[in-house]
C-alpha cells in the first residue's frame with residue numbers, strides 16, 4: 001500500500017515537475033545551485049501529500065481501503081544521507097526554495113548506505129552500528145536518468161597545460177522531485193551515482209580471468225558512492241573522501257554549464273548573471289577550481305577571464321568554527337589525485353598572496369598590524385606537510401561568505417577568518433538558519449497545528465509564520481491554554497508509546513518531557529546534561545519520602561549518534577544508558593525520574609519527539625555551536641529552552657524574551673579566560689560538581705567511567721582538561737534547572753510561555769532564510785510556474 005500510494009503521489013508530482021523544468025528553461029532566469037555532500041530528507045510521503053494540499057483526500061482514500069495514512073507512511077525508509085544539522089538544513093532549504101517558487105536546484109551524492117543505523121547493547125549500554133541499507137526495497141521517489149551522465153577523472157598528469165587523467169568513472173543522475181507548498185513549482189534534488197566507465201573496462205583481462213584488473217574501475221565506482229563520510233584516518237580514506245567531494249563538484253559543474261548552454265547562453269563573461277553556486281560548507285570547495293579548469297582548458301578562456309567570472313559565481317557558507325573541523329587536505333594528496341586542480345589552486349594562492357601583500361603595503365602605516373600578520377604568515381608557512389586549506393580557498397574564491405547565526409557570523413569575521421575579513425569586508429554576511437514550518441510544525445504536529453489555525457484565524461501561518469504572533473494576544477486565555485495543553489498531551493502520549501515500543505521503558509505522561517537530541521559531541525555537552533541528572537538523582541536519594549514527593553517529575557530523553565571512531569562520545573552514550581538502567585529501576589524513585597536513550601535518532605524520530613517536548617536542552621559551550629536548528633523546531637512546537645548564549649539561542653531568546661528562556665553559563669568572551677584560569681590551576685569547581693563526579697566514581701552506575709571523568713580534570717591524561725568547561729558551567733546549569741522546576745510547577749505560567757514560544761518563532765522559518773540568500777547572495781527572483789490551461 002505504501003508503494004501504491006507513493007507511486008500515485010509521484011504521478012501527481014511528475015506533471016508539476018516537468019512543467020517547472022520547462023518553465024525555467026523557457027524563462028532562462030538566473031538559477032542557483034546548492035551543492036551539499038549531505039541531505040537529510042527523512043521520509044517524503046507525508047511531506048509531498050501535505051505540500052500538494054491532499055492530506056485529507058489521501059487519508060480518506062486509504063481509510064476506505066482499510067488503511068491509515070499514518071501506518072502507510074511509517075513504513076517508508078528514512079533518507080539519512082547526512083550527519084546532522086548541516087544535512088537537515090540543506091533539506092529544509094530545498095523545501096523553502098520550492099515553496100518560494102525560486103529557480104534553484106540541489107545537488108548531492110546518492111550514497112548506497114546512509115549514516116549508520118544505531119542500536120544500543122542491552123548489557124553494556126554501548127552504541128552499536130549497522131549499515132543503513134536505505135535503498136534495499138527501492139526508492140519510489142527517485143528517477144534514474146542514465147542519459148544524464150558525465151565523466152569524472154582522477155590521477156594522471158598534466159601535459160601541455162591540460163590534464164591527462166589516469167582513471168575515470170561516470171557520474172549518473174538520479175533526480176527526486178521536491179514539491180513546494182501550495183504551488184505548482186516542483187524543483188529537483190539531483191544526486192550522482194558513480195558507475196564504471198565502459199571505456200576503462202578491460203574485457204581482455206576479464207577473459208583472461210584477471211578479474212582484479214578488469215574489475216578495478218567497477219570497484220572504484222562502487223566505493224565512491226558506498227558511504228557517507230568514510231573514515232578518513234588513513235591516506236586511502238582521505239583520498240576516497242576527497243574523490244567523493246570532487247565527484248560532486250565535477251558532475252554538478254559540468255551539468256550546470258551544460259544547462260546554461262542548453263538555454264541558449266554563450267557569453268562566458270556573463271555566466272554569473274545566470275548561475276550562482278552555493279557551497280554548503282567547505283566540502284564542495286573544489287567547485288571553484290573545477291569551474292576554472294573547465295573554463296580555461298575546455299572552453300578556452302584566459303586565466304583572468306575565468307577567474308573574473310568564477311569569483312562572481314561561487315559562494316561559501318561556514319557552519320563551524322571548531323578548528324579541527326576546518327577541512328584541510330595534504331597538498332601531495334591533492335596533487336596526486338587532481339594534478340591540474342592543484343596547479344590552479346597554487347596559482348590562486350600565489351595571486352592572492354601577491355594581492356594581499358599589495359593591500360598590506362598600502363596599509364603599511366599600521367605597524368602593529370603588520371607585525372601580527374607577519375607572525376601569522378610565518379606560522380602557516382611552517383606547516384608540514386603542506387596542506388590545502390579549503391576554507392581559505394572558499395574565502396578567496398567566494399563572492400560571499402556567510403555564517404549561520406548572528407553571533408556565529410561575528411565570530412567568523414572577528415576570529416576564524418579575520419585576515420580575510422580585513423581584506424574583503426564586503427563579502428561577509430550573516431544568514432541566520434531556519435527550518436521549514438511545513439515538516440516541523442504543520443505536518444509533524446497536526447494536533448497543535450489545528451489549535452494554532454483556530455486561534456490565528458486561518459492557516460496562512462504555514463508560510464507566513466509572522467501570523468503566529470497573533471497567538472500571543474491569547475496566551476493567558478484559559479480556553480486556548482486548555483486546548484494547547486490537550487494538544488501537547490496527545491503528542492506526549494504518542495511519544496510515550498513509541499518509547500515503550502523501542503526501549504520497553506514506561507514513562508509517566510504527566511512528567512515534564514525534557515529532551516536533548518543532536519549528534520553526540522563533547523562541545524554539545526550531553527555530558528553536562530547527564531551529570532545534572534546524576535546530581536538530581538543523588539539529591540532525591542537523600543530525601544525523605546515526603547520531600548521527594550514534592551519533586552517535579554521528569555522524563556529525560558536523549559537521542560543522537562556518536563561518530564563511529566569518536567571514543568569519548570561513545571562513552572557518553574554508555575554513561576547515559578547506564579544511568580538509565582539504575583535510575584529507571586530504582587523503586588525509591590519510581591516515576592519521579594526516568595532517563596531514556598532513544599536509539600537511532602533520525603528525521604522521523606525527531607518528528608515524534610519534538611512535538612512532545614516541554615523542555616529542550618541546547619547547552620553547548622558558548623562560541624562552539626554555529627547555530628543549532630533543532631532549537632528552532634522545539635521553539636515552534638511550544639517547547640521552552642534551557643540554553644547558553646550560543647548560536648541561534650541568542651536570537652531565539654531575543655524573540656521569546658528573557659522570561660521565557662532558561663539561560664545559564666558563561667558567554668563567548670569569557671571562554672578563553674576560563675580556560676586560562678584552569679590551565680593556571682586556579683579554577684575551583686563547585687562542591688556539587690566534585691560531589692557528582694565522586695558519586696559516579698563510587699560505582700553506582702556500574703563502571704566508574706574513569707576516562708570520561710578524567711577528561712573533566714587536569715590538563716593531562718585522558719582529555720583536554722575540561723576544554724568545554726562543563727565544570728565551569730555546572731553550578732549555573734543546576735540553578736537554571738531549579739528555575740525550570742519552579743516554572744513547571746505553575747502550569748498556567750508554563751503554558752503561557754509555551755504559547756509565547758510558538759508565537760515568536762516566525763523568524764526561524766527557512767523561507768525567511770532562503771529569501772535572504774536569494775536576494776542578498778544569489779540574486780535570483782521567483783519564477784512561478786503558471787497553472788495549466
Ligand code: CJB
Pocket residue numbers: 083084085086087089281319320325404433625626627628629647
Ligand atoms: N554542522 O552539521 C554540521 N556539520 C558540520 O560539518 C558542520 C556544522 C552544523 O550545521 C548546522 C547548520 O548550519 C548548525 O546549525 C550547527 O550548529 C552545526 O554544528
